[in-house]
Amino acid sequence: MQLFLEQMLNGLQFGVTLLLMASGLTLVFGIMNLINLAHGSLFMIGAYVGATVVARSGSFFLGLICGMGAAAIAGMVMEVAIMRRLYRRDHLDQVLATFGLILFFNELVRMVWGRQPIAMSTPAWLSGSVEIIPGIPYPEFRLAVIVVGALVIGLLYLLIMRTRLGMWIRAGASDRETIGALGVNIRLLYTLVFGLGACLAGLAGVMAAPFLAVQSGMGENILILTFVVIVIGGIGSIKGAVAGALLIGVADTLGRVYLPPLAALWLPPAAASNLGTSLASMLIYLVMAAVLAVRPQGLFGGAHGS
Amino acid sequence: MARDFGFNRATVATAVLLIGLALVPAFAALFDNPFLVTMVNRALIFALAAVALDFIMGYGRMVSFGHAAFFGLGAYTVGILSTHAAQDLPLIFGWTGTNEALLAWLLAMLLSGLYALIVGLISLRTSGVYFIMITLAFAQLVFFAFVSLSQYGGEDGLALWGRNTLAGIGLDHRVGFYYLCFGLLLAVWYLLHRLVRSRFGRVIQGSRQHELRMRALGYNPFPYKLTAFVISGALTGLAGALLANNNEFVDPSLTSWMQSGNFLVIVLLGGLCSLVGPIYGALALLLMEEVLIAMTEHWQIILGPVLILVVLFFRGGIFGVLSAGGGRHD
Amino acid sequence: MTDAMPITAPIFEAIGLRKSFGGVHATRDLSLTLELGEVHALIGPNGAGKTTALAQLSGELRPDAGSVRFRGQDITPLSMAARSRLGIARSFQITAVFEDFTVLDNVAVAVQSRARHHFAFWRPAARDRTLIEPAEQVLEQVGLAGFAKRRAGDLAHGQKRQLEIAMALATRPTVLLLDEPMAGMGRAESETITELLERVRPNHAILLVEHDMDVVFRLADRVSVLVGGALLASGPPEAVRQDAQVRAAYLEESI
Numbered sequence: 001m002q003l004f005l006e007q008m009l010n011g012l013q014f015g016v017t018l019l020l021m022a023s024g025l026t027l028v029f030g031i032m033n034l035i036n037l038a039h040g041s042l043f044m045i046g047a048y049v050g051a052t053v054v055a056r057s058g059s060f061f062l063g064l065i066c067g068m069g070a071a072a073i074a075g076m077v078m079e080v081a082i083m084r085r086l087y088r089r090d091h092l093d094q095v096l097a098t099f100g101l102i103l104f105f106n107e108l109v110r111m112v113w114g115r116q117p118i119a120m121s122t123p124a125w126l127s128g129s130v131e132i133i134p135g136i137p138y139p140e141f142r143l144a145v146i147v148v149g150a151l152v153i154g155l156l157y158l159l160i161m162r163t164r165l166g167m168w169i170r171a172g173a174s175d176r177e178t179i180g181a182l183g184v185n186i187r188l189l190y191t192l193v194f195g196l197g198a199c200l201a202g203l204a205g206v207m208a209a210p211f212l213a214v215q216s217g218m219g220e221n222i223l224i225l226t227f228v229v230i231v232i233g234g235i236g237s238i239k240g241a242v243a244g245a246l247l248i249g250v251a252d253t254l255g256r257v258y259l260p261p262l263a264a265l266w267l268p269p270a271a272a273s274n275l276g277t278s279l280a281s282m283l284i285y286l287v288m289a290a291v292l293a294v295r296p297q298g299l300f301g302g303a304h305g306s
Numbered sequence: 307m308a309r310d311f312g313f314n315r316a317t318v319a320t321a322v323l324l325i326g327l328a329l330v331p332a333f334a335a336l337f338d339n340p341f342l343v344t345m346v347n348r349a350l351i352f353a354l355a356a357v358a359l360d361f362i363m364g365y366g367r368m369v370s371f372g373h374a375a376f377f378g379l380g381a382y383t384v385g386i387l388s389t390h391a392a393q394d395l396p397l398i399f400g401w402t403g404t405n406e407a408l409l410a411w412l413l414a415m416l417l418s419g420l421y422a423l424i425v426g427l428i429s430l431r432t433s434g435v436y437f438i439m440i441t442l443a444f445a446q447l448v449f450f451a452f453v454s455l456s457q458y459g460g461e462d463g464l465a466l467w468g469r470n471t472l473a474g475i476g477l478d479h480r481v482g483f484y485y486l487c488f489g490l491l492l493a494v495w496y497l498l499h500r501l502v503r504s505r506f507g508r509v510i511q512g513s514r515q516h517e518l519r520m521r522a523l524g525y526n527p528f529p530y531k532l533t534a535f536v537i538s539g540a541l542t543g544l545a546g547a548l549l550a551n552n553n554e555f556v557d558p559s560l561t562s563w564m565q566s567g568n569f570l571v572i573v574l575l576g577g578l579c580s581l582v583g584p585i586y587g588a589l590a591l592l593l594m595e596e597v598l599i600a601m602t603e604h605w606q607i608i609l610g611p612v613l614i615l616v617v618l619f620f621r622g623g624i625f626g627v628l629s630a631g632g633g634r635h636d
Numbered sequence: 637m638t639d640a641m642p643i644t645a646p647i648f649e650a651i652g653l654r655k656s657f658g659g660v661h662a663t664r665d666l667s668l669t670l671e672l673g674e675v676h677a678l679i680g681p682n683g684a685g686k687t688t689a690l691a692q693l694s695g696e697l698r699p700d701a702g703s704v705r706f707r708g709q710d711i712t713p714l715s716m717a718a719r720s721r722l723g724i725a726r727s728f729q730i731t732a733v734f735e736d737f738t739v740l741d742n743v744a745v746a747v748q749s750r751a752r753h754h755f756a757f758w759r760p761a762a763r764d765r766t767l768i769e770p771a772e773q774v775l776e777q778v779g780l781a782g783f784a785k786r787r788a789g790d791l792a793h794g795q796k797r798q799l800e801i802a803m804a805l806a807t808r809p810t811v812l813l814l815d816e817p818m819a820g821m822g823r824a825e826s827e828t829i830t831e832l833l834e835r836v837r838p839n840h841a842i843l844l845v846e847h848d849m850d851v852v853f854r855l856a857d858r859v860s861v862l863v864g865g866a867l868l869a870s871g872p873p874e875a876v877r878q879d880a881q882v883r884a885a886y887l888e889e890s891i
Contacts, residue, residue, distance in 0.1 A: 035435045085618055091435055092369050093617050096574050099567045100613030107607040220563060224446055227439035235436065271456055278454030285447035289428060292440065296431035505748055505756040505764070512734055512745050519732040522694065523807055524720035524749040533755070 002136050007257050008250060009132075013142050015249025016149030020204035021226040022233070022241045023156055024197030030236050031169055031193055032087050035094050038078065038101035039226070040219025042198045046071040046205025047214045048109055051120035060123030067206035068199050075198020079191050087190075106216045117213035145207045152203065157238065169193060225252070228288050234301020243299055248284050255280035316629035320582050323589075327488060331481040340480060347484045347552055349592040354491045355545035356572040356584030361498045362538045363570075364579030365507065366531055367514040372425065372441030373569045375448040376539040378561030379421055380414035380546025382452060385464045385556035387413065392467035407470040407477065407551075414547035415540040421448070422539025426532045445566055452558040463557025470551055477551055487548055491585070494541055498581055501537075510534050542569075575616060577625030586624040645708055647672050647841050648724070648811045653692050653702035655865075662688040663699065664866040670811060670841035675833065677844045677852045677873075680862035681885070686845045687729055689862065690815050693843065694726040695719040706811070720749070725809035729816050729845075731796045733803070735789030739780055742788050742799055743771035746806035771806060777835075778802040779828040794821040801829060805836065812842045818851055830855060853877070861885070 025039050050067030054060055078101065086094050122141040129137035160166040168184050204222075212218060229248050233240025260276025267275060291299060327346070334342040355377055362368040387410045390396070390403030397403045404410050421444075429440040458464045469477040477483045501507050512520045513527035520527055550556050559565065568591070576587025594612065598605035620627070646669035655663040662685045670676050680686055691697040693704060695716035703712040711719055720726075734742050744767040748754065751766060761767060775781045778798045783791065788799060801817055818826045830851055833842065837855075846852050852859060853873050860870040861882050869879045876882055 029435065035438065082614060082618070089617075091438065092363070092570075092574070092578070093621075095369065095371065095438060096570055097614045097617040099570065100610040100617070102567075102610070103606040103613070104610030107604050107610065111604050111607065224442060224563065228443050231436060231439050231443065274456045274460060275454050278450045281450040282447055282454070285443050285450075288440075288443055289447075292428045292431075296428070500760070501757050503760045503762060504758055505754050505761045505767075508741070508745050508748060508761045509754050511736070515734040515736055516732050518696070519728070519734070519803075520745075521716045522696075522720055522726050522728070522732070523746050523803065524717050525754070526715070526717045530754060 003257070005133070005136055006138060007253055009138055009146070010142065011250030011253035012246065013146050013149075013249070014208075014253055015246040016146055016153075017204045017208045018222070018226055018229050018249055019153055019241060019245035020149055020200045021222060022229045022245055023153065024200040025226055026230060026236065026241060027169075028194060028197045032083070032190055034083060034087055035091050035098070036083070037095060037098035037223065038105065038219075039197070039201055040221075040223030041102055041105035042071045042075055042201035042219070043205040043208075043222055044105065044109065044214075044216070044219035045074050046202030047120070047209040047212070047218065048113060048118070048205075049202075050206030051118055051209050051214050052113075054120055054123075055118075060126075063120075064203070064206050067209075068202040071202025071205065072195045072199035075201075076191050076195040078198075079194035083194060084187065084190065102220065105219070110216045113216075115216070117215035120209040120214060122210045141210065148207065149204075152200070153242075156200070225284065228284055230298075232288055232291050232298055234298030237298070237300040240298055240300030247287065251287050252280065252284050255283040259283070316625060319628050323585065324492075327585075331484055343480050343484050344552065345592065345596075346589075347487055348549070349588040350484075350487045350491050350585075351545050351548045351552060352568070352572060352592075353585045353588035354487070354494055354548065355542045356569050356576070356588055357491070357495055357498060357581055358538045358541035358545070359569050360573045360576075360578065360581055360584050361502065361541075362510075362531075362534050363573060364581075365502050365514060366510045366534050368430070368531065368535060369438050369570075370441045370535075370538075371438045371563070371566050371570065372443075372445030373539075373542050374561045374563070374565035375425070375441075375445035376418035376422055376542035377546040377549070377565060377569075378448055378452060378556075378558070379418040380411075380543030381550040381556040381560050382455075382458070382464075382546075383414035383417050383543070384410050384470065384547045384550040385466055386458055388466050388468070388470060389458070389464060405468070405470055406474075407472040407547075410470055411544060411547045414543045418543025418546065419536050419540030422536045423532070425539070426535040430528060430531050430535060442563055442566065445561060445563060449558050449561040449563075452561055459557070461558060463555060463559075466550065466554040466556070469554060483551065487552075490544070490548070494544075495581055495585075498541075502581070506530065506533070571613060573623075575613075575623050577623030577628075580623075580625045580629075583623050583625035590624060646670060647707060648693075648843075649705045650689075650693055651703050651705065653689065653699045653704070655688060655692060655697065655699050662865050663692065664864070666702070666862070666865070666867060668843075668860055668867070668870065670843055671857075672810070672841050673838050674857040675837060675842045675844055675855045677846060677856035677859045678862060679846065679849075679852060679859060680868075684862045685865040686862055687815060688865075690726065690813055690843070690845060694724065694813050720807060720809075723808070723810035724813065725804040725807045725811065726813040727800045727804045727815055727817055729819070731793070731800055733788045733791075733796055733799050735787070737788055738784065739786050739788050739791065739799055740768065740771055740775065740784040743774050743802050743806045744768060746803040747771050747774075749807055774802045774806045777805065778832060779825070794825040797821050798825060798829065801832070810839075810841060812836075812840050814842065815845045816847060817844070818846060818848050826851065 021039065021043060025036065028034055028036055046067040049070040050063040053066040054063035057063070082097060086097055126141040126144055128140050130140055130143060132138045160169060168189055225248060229241065229244040232247060233244030256277065259280045260273045263276040263279065264272035330346045331343050334340055355373065359370060359373050362370065387403040388405045391405040394402050425441060425444045429437050432440060453461050471477065477486065502511065509525060509527065509530045513531060517527055546560065572587035572591055573584050575590055576585065577583025594609065595605065598608050648670040651667050653663050653666040666689055668676065678686055678689065688697065692699045695714055699712070703710055705711065706722060706724060711722065734745065737745065741762065744761065747767050747770045748761070772781070772784065775784055778801055780795060780798050780802060783795060788796065791799065797817060797820060801814070804812060817829060821829065833855055844855065856873050858871060859873050859876040861868045861876060863885050868885055869876050869882045
């Protein structure tokens, strides 16, 4: 029971990371109609810069700021140099160009940080445990990730729904000409939105780094899971993104914990651990297939166009 | 007139290309470089998969980011069947696999086609970015399935005991295998060339251009798109079966998202919606890789930006430029 | 306001259609009938819900309430494709042609939709006489015979509108639902299509959504006026023209 509760929270934590990624991706897709495969690279940049700054300075907070900042800057440079030329292009062109970006960034981090994964430590002031329910301790850092992630998502929601900037963003999504006529600088707005999405990816990267091997290619693993979240939830649905992220976060985490011992009931230990781990990896895709078989538009999606 | 000239230029270029490909073994013998044959052979196999992808992507606007799944399924079918045959190990119902290409490659196409049917049934009810994401996810599913096959090497892959035999004749002869692959590529190209111009092809192309109009004319595009998707998947499986023979090795990376990305790159580099373009694309990518690898181990840091430049400034790909304005539909 | 019901049942009929989008009522209790051999014009100011109504008649949209009947059979649950196969063709207000196909091939695809055999993989459709000959006849009818080999995307706007109608006719329909077929056409093209509709009228039931009042009053046997999603008036052209409500709501400004 204790293990189960702990793993549920771990799943929640992973779900929050996925939700941060999904928000940025959806924001950019919803407003600029751009599919950005390099969103995972921004996550990776956040993780690498965060881990490096934490290691050098010893300050987790500084690492967090630098990781988010680096991702945001990389995102905005990307937008100005490449993405804005792709908004009116086919999704196929966007996929190919951002695939090129992935190759570039993955090689870049190999050149700067080498091929070996680097590790990131959790800050000392968050390395204890708290008893969430009497008798059940849970690591403070993981709890902090959940709280910060939830807060940021909440703030993002308020920003989009309640502020003037958010109104522009929503208007820009539906009607580029009108918003242009209002005297809003559409180009700058798009760059800022892209930067915001990148910043969220950077935040997710830094917060997830202590639990992952920080290495070249890490961004794509999370990107593909984020796609699954979006597909399950339904594109453009906030409720759907939350539900999808939590479902995938929990399913992935629980699968990794419970499937290997389950497989061991039938198989020799070595084979069981191997099969269990891959079954856990396959589990989320099977969940996705099951959801889509019943609801092609995702859990909360309306009718969707192309 | 300009268009006619462009068409002729593209036709001439393609004729030269095909004659050149037919002469590759002779060049290799002349310069005493047998490796050249294996290398170009690899490009031909990738071209075969990419032609199959262009069929649905160029003509049907089904942007599959998961064709590596079918490629890997084809390759693993050959790998697993030949491993069992070589060791005389029962695979299923006491059957010990086969090393005969006629059977193994057919099964490779059947299995990839079957998986394409499942993926298509689910993903073709959506379109646009959804379709891209779902096909990618279904390829990941296959990737992890192969990683989990520890009895066939898991993550490390599986070395074949030798190449298949075709109607009893071994495929170990480098040049013979090259011409077999070349012949299959031409056959598949011709098949799809006929297909896109047939009534069936009309339905596929019409659905790409204006699906609502097709519905208003009384068509339900789904079964046609699904059929095209399955044909494309099965042919990609054939390419996988050939690659397993060419490399005498299969591993899960054949099914990775990078591999799916490579197929997209080949199609777009060569020229979307031309069927012949992917042959140029596969050769160009191969050539680019060879040149860049010779320059630096970090060659992808150059390849990435090159791809971006291709998208931004080289629309229509190689074949599009050759036929000057033809080829690409937007 | 309604005209006397004919003795025989109408071939095509909408009964009490309702449709709303997020609280906005786009169609309110709309009923209308089409007879074989008649042109029934549906007019109304911009935003009156004409295209939404047509979308429900053609099957593109499902009504929230009400039904659509064809030859006495309830076809409300049928998709647009299924209705098309029964013989209910539509044209689009926003030109919907296959831009990459030639003009001839556009019509040939429409002919093929009646011929079935779509799972023919080998024979080139471009050399299929059974598709080309009927397609050429239809092009002749709409006045596009000289443009058969032209890429549809390269046609002038008015010619695309002609092609639009050609595709609808090529499916050999009984009911024609035409959404502003003359919009954006030149005088001569518009004249060609008006004459064409006169010619095909005897064995078709035509619903004509149109802004050009000259065309409406020249072709229509009946006119229905849609305002705010509801029928304001319906009847013979002269009666509708004299209707005070209609004049107030609509005609004054447009004639």
